[in-house]
Amino acid sequence: MFMSTVEPLYMEHWLRILEQKFQLLNVTDEQKVRFATQQLLGSTSAWWDTFNVMQPVDHHVTWKLSEFLKLKQGNMTMMEYVNKFNHLAQYVGTHVDTDEKKMECFNHGLCCILQEKLHIGGYRTFGTLMNAAIAMEGVQRDSPLLWRYFSMTLRLSGSARG
Known part of the structure; x- marks a missing residue:
């Protein structure tokens, strides 16, 4: 059960x-x-x-x-999540037949912090969203100080558009 x-x-x-x-x-x-x-x-x-x-x-x-x-990212690295997402996506037909649907499904499986940061970025294609998620994970892991700066920049650019 x-x-x-x-x-x-x-x-x-x-x-x-x-x-x-x-x-x-x-x-x-x-x-x-x-x-x-x-x-x-x-x-x-x-x-x-x-x-x-x-x-x-x-x-x-x-x-x-x-x-x-x-599918949720959970403890997977972003690359592991991306690979699993793309592998399963080939079997789900109309659930990912547009970039918008694919982006929505991909985002749904991410942790809340990444969902927020990627939403603020306003990405228009699945490829750019996926690349941004991979880059954000790398920045977060390699440089916590740069991650905070990157986060602030996204917040500011997001509020300037809205």
Whole structure:
């Protein structure tokens, strides 16, 4: 069973256990989604129900789509997150068929601080957003003082536009 958690390792552990069961039982991708969603509890189950109601009648969620929609950066480096995001994005069709949708999904999985800083930047393409996220992580890691300056510059430029 799975309940909502902020701990990414718990979710990864739960997914690993499910994958082991799927492999043992030779479960198809469509069956994986049905099996996994029966394991959801609390707000996670409510989220899934809401998500399903909003889908077109003939829409079928695949296991990769479910994994993509739950993707969070968590403890991953930005490059690890970018690689995982891009890998899963190739399986989710209309969820990322425009730069705007791709940017929204990418941003959704980032930590709140990066979401705010990237939103202020006003990036217009997924490529520029992704490159900015990678650069910001590098600046934050390599030079905390420069990171503070960079953050202030973004805030000032964001307020000047608004």
